[in-house]
Every structure is written in structure tokens, then in C-alpha cells.
Amino acid sequence: MKKIEIYTDGACSGNPGPGGFCAILSYGKNEKIISGSEINTTNNRMELRGVIEGLSALKEPCEVKLYTDSAYIANAIINKWLFDWQLNGWKNSQKKDVLNKDLWEQLLELLTIHKVTFIKVKGHSTNEKNNRCDSIARKEIEKLNLKKS
Numbered sequence: 001m002k003k004i005e006i007y008t009d010g011a012c013s014g015n016p017g018p019g020g021f022c023a024i025l026s027y028g029k030n031e032k033i034i035s036g037s038e039i040n041t042t043n044n045r046m047e048l049r050g051v052i053e054g055l056s057a058l059k060e061p062c063e064v065k066l067y068t069d070s071a072y073i074a075n076a077i078i079n080k081w082l083f084d085w086q087l088n089g090w091k092n093s094q095k096k097d098v099l100n101k102d103l104w105e106q107l108l109e110l111l112t113i114h115k116v117t118f119i120k121v122k123g124h125s126t127n128e129k130n131n132r133c134d135s136i137a138r139k140e141i142e143k144l145n146l147k148k149s
Contacts, residue, residue, distance in 0.1 A: 001115070002027060006054040007067045009123075009133035010046025013141050019046040020140025022133040023054030032057065037140040044072050046137065048103040055110040064116045069123030069130055077118045082108065 005026040012019040019041040025032045034053050047070040068074055076082045085098045092098050121127050
């Protein structure tokens, strides 16, 4: 099984507002960057899109170290909230509907294909790849704003 590193990030201008996401995939000396945007979204949706698009780009089952600065994603996985939400009919601990269910379901499907270890990194610090992801996600928002003008 190939060992891959994926760094992901999402950004939003306003919440909701225009948003961008990025995933940087590394395998040995090879690197692939995936990015995109949505006109009206939230920061959490863009964080999830970065993870989903990064994992979706893999052509075969892989062992993945996935780095995210999103406490939303890291906590949902590491603390097993995601699996609890699923078992509880997509209700959170306050018995409210889980937000972004559509994206969480996509992520769950990808987690059945790949062996993924989620690693929480500190955002906007000294992590070079996380900072690159953030910069690329923000550039995706700028592209959207240029199209509007």
C-alpha cells in the first residue's frame, strides 16, 4: 500500500461567503495540488472539501497521513464524533441535525477505501505545507471575486 501525505485547508470570505479549498498530495518526491472554490459556502464546508478532494484524487487504496488545521474535522475523527453522529441518525450530542451531512457521508465512504490517520496541525504557524494550502485556498477566493467584477 502506497504511503501518501496530504495537507488540506479551506478558507472563506465571510461565513457564509465565497470559499476556497486546497489539498497538497505528496508521494516520495512527487507532489500534486488540487484546489477549487464555491460561490456561497462556509469555512467548515471548504475544510471538508479539501479533505474529500485530496482523498478522491488517489487512484488506489493508500495509507494516508492527512494533516489539517481544522479542529472541526480533527475532533470529529479523532474523538469519533463522526461515527457517533452516523449511529445516532446524524444527530449531534445536543440532538440537533449534524451540519454538512452530505460531505461527512462522502468522507466516510473514502475512509472505507483508504487507511487514513488524521493529524491536527496549528494553522497559520510554521508548517510550510499548511501555509501553502491556506495561500492557495485564499487565491481561489480571489479568482471568484475577480470573476464577479
